[in-house]
Amino acid sequence: MAQDPKREPVHFGYIMRRVRECLPADITGDKNKGAFALDTISGLAALSGQYLSKLDLDAGIIHFKGHCSYSQLAKFCRVSPETARWRCRQLRDRWGLMGWRRTKLGIAYAVGYEIRSVNQENESINDGLADSESSPLTEGVESVNREARSVNAD
Numbered sequence: 001m002a003q004d005p006k007r008e009p010v011h012f013g014y015i016m017r018r019v020r021e022c023l024p025a026d027i028t029g030d031k032n033k034g035a036f037a038l039d040t041i042s043g044l045a046a047l048s049g050q051y052l053s054k055l056d057l058d059a060g061i062i063h064f065k066g067h068c069s070y071s072q073l074a075k076f077c078r079v080s081p082e083t084a085r086w087r088c089r090q091l092r093d094r095w096g097l098m099g100w101r102r103t104k105l106g107i108a109y110a111v112g113y114e115i116r117s118v119n120q121e122n123e124s125i126n127d128g129l130a131d132s133e134s135s136p137l138t139e140g141v142e143s144v145n146r147e148a149r150s151v152n153a154d
Contacts, residue, residue, distance in 0.1 A: 047068040066108075
């Protein structure tokens, strides 16, 4: 998440390509699963209103936070609010890609994942990060993952 006003502009198409390329292989390997996961993550990214850093995208790190209601996400994805909630649960429970907590007007959510090599495919994001030194690129995903775990514990 770029905070610098001099940040490098990133084309929307590049962002969407990187979001898809960085999804875990078990999601993108199945056309049906990949379609709803990509659609939902795209909706959450669009509703977050945050900028994604080109350095993070180039490194294969996707992380952002936001607030929305299930009906807003449902409208973006063209599904019912119940389906939007089910999709968020799938992203959290099956793949650990997001976390959220209820707020007065909707949900506060955090999405975080990184591209995985073939050797890391079955490891969690945190396991992959634990072996490497902390860097500005990985700190964002670590903080999103910590927030997602604390949100899910509530």
